[in-house]
Amino acid sequence: MRIGVLTSGGDCPGLNAVIRSVVHRAVVDHGDEVIGFHDGWKGLLEGDYRKLDLDSVAGILARGGTMLGSSRVQPASLRDGVERARGHVADLGLDAVIPIGGEGTLKAANLLAQAGLPIVGVPKTIDNDIASTDVTFGFDTAVTVATEALDRLKTTAESHQRVMVVEVMGRHTGWIALHSGMAAGAHAIVVPERPFDIDELTAIVGERFSAGKRFAIVVVAEGAKPRPGSMELEEGGKDIYGHERFVGIGNRLAVELEERLGKEARPVILGHVQRGGTPTAYDRVLATRFGWHAVEAAHRGEFGMLTALRGTDIVMVPLAEAVQTLKTVPAERYAEAQNVL
Numbered sequence: 001m002r003i004g005v006l007t008s009g010g011d012c013p014g015l016n017a018v019i020r021s022v023v024h025r026a027v028v029d030h031g032d033e034v035i036g037f038h039d040g041w042k043g044l045l046e047g048d049y050r051k052l053d054l055d056s057v058a059g060i061l062a063r064g065g066t067m068l069g070s071s072r073v074q075p076a077s078l079r080d081g082v083e084r085a086r087g088h089v090a091d092l093g094l095d096a097v098i099p100i101g102g103e104g105t106l107k108a109a110n111l112l113a114q115a116g117l118p119i120v121g122v123p124k125t126i127d128n129d130i131a132s133t134d135v136t137f138g139f140d141t142a143v144t145v146a147t148e149a150l151d152r153l154k155t156t157a158e159s160h161q162r163v164m165v166v167e168v169m170g171r172h173t174g175w176i177a178l179h180s181g182m183a184a185g186a187h188a189i190v191v192p193e194r195p196f197d198i199d200e201l202t203a204i205v206g207e208r209f210s211a212g213k214r215f216a217i218v219v220v221a222e223g224a225k226p227r228p229g230s231m232e233l234e235e236g237g238k239d240i241y242g243h244e245r246f247v248g249i250g251n252r253l254a255v256e257l258e259e260r261l262g263k264e265a266r267p268v269i270l271g272h273v274q275r276g277g278t279p280t281a282y283d284r285v286l287a288t289r290f291g292w293h294a295v296e297a298a299h300r301g302e303f304g305m306l307t308a309l310r311g312t313d314i315v316m317v318p319l320a321e322a323v324q325t326l327k328t329v330p331a332e333r334y335a336e337a338q339n340v341l
């Protein structure tokens with residue numbers, strides 16, 4: 001068999017572990033050939049690739065990022081490029097293509113699968129927002145990085161009697177905010193799933209100071225929004241890939257809380273630090289398992305599917321089903337966190 005692999009969308013720790021696992025399973029156990037397309041869908045559309053063998057994936061397990069590079073391509077170019085992609089798949093004699101990506105990449109994967117290309121998807125994202133899988137690799141690493149940052153911010157916040165407003169990633173969902181906030185013992189967690197009321201948030205932080213506490217930590221997901229009528233927040237519009245441009249909720253909340261409370265507040269934007277560096281052991285294992293199962297699915301001819309974690313098992317789920325909705329933070333999960341704020 002000849003297999004093509006690519007990584008698309010925002011990078012995340014664990015991508016290299018999937019690539020390595022695919023190459024090992026395919027080359028060693030099945031005698032397959034594997035090629036890696038450069039820079040995501042761009043590589044498939046332009047026929048830009050390199051051959052992957054055991055040597056080329058040696059030493060990458062613990063490395064963050066992706067050895068193949070990643071990129072975003074305008075969805076319209078991808079839709080217009082289906083026939084070009086088909087041409088490259090045929091010319092290269094590929095029996096399967098394994099795209100590793102987030103919800104955007106999986107939509108594109110579904111499009112190509114519907115057009116008849118032999119696609120087996122692998123979900124990735126630090127945001128953990130893919131509905132079909134219990135967890136995506138990258139998430140555990142991002143939560144670990146954010147938790148360590150929150151732990152560190154507590155000590156400096158306490159020394160200065162400050163409010164720290166820590167903005168974490170999470171475009172549509174608040175999983176990183178929820179988990180890092182719970183793990184670090186934050187005092188307020190603001191997620192996109194629950195538009196916030198600035199008066200309520202001010203009261204929560206204010207009551208803490210009134211009770212004699214010397215600092216407060218507020219974790220906010222980058223995609224969080226105020227409840228309509230609660231606080232003005234300008235719109236940032238969309239970028240050329242159709243993604244919302246954020247206006248900096250962390251900065252805005254810090255200014256707002258400082259004014260309202262008369263306490264010093266500092267914004268901390270964790271940004272891409274959460275996405276860089278070595279994956280945790282959990283993410284390495286999950287990524288390695290996904291790679292193994294993607295190759296197996298390709299050999300069974302199970303195309304138009306993606307690997308998913310259900311409980312402790314890896315199962316195959318139709319791409320068409322996986323791209324229907326995002327996995328958002330349910331009210332019950334938020335309530336568990338609220339209990340210990």
Ligand SMILES: Nc1ncnc2c1ncn2[C@@H]1O[C@H](COP(=O)(O)OP(=O)(O)O)[C@@H](O)[C@H]1O
Nearest residue numbers: 009010072073075078101102103104105107108
């Ligand atoms: N609705 C869509 N239709 C076709 N292609 C899409 C669609 N959404 C995203 N893509 C393609 O997948 C790429 C990655 O998607 P993006 O949302 O940026 O990252 P991620 O896969 O990490 O969610 C995009 O640059 C685009 O080429």
Ligand SMILES: O=P(O)(O)OC[C@H]1O[C@](O)(COP(=O)(O)O)[C@@H](O)[C@@H]1O
Nearest residue numbers: 009010102103125126127169170171
């Ligand atoms: O690196 P970029 O292009 O600024 O993208 C940032 C976005 O990517 C993410 O890190 C991950 O999202 P995806 O997995 O959907 O790419 C988001 O949390 C964040 O909003």
Ligand SMILES: [Mg+2]
Nearest residue numbers: 009102103104
């Ligand atoms: Mg995305």
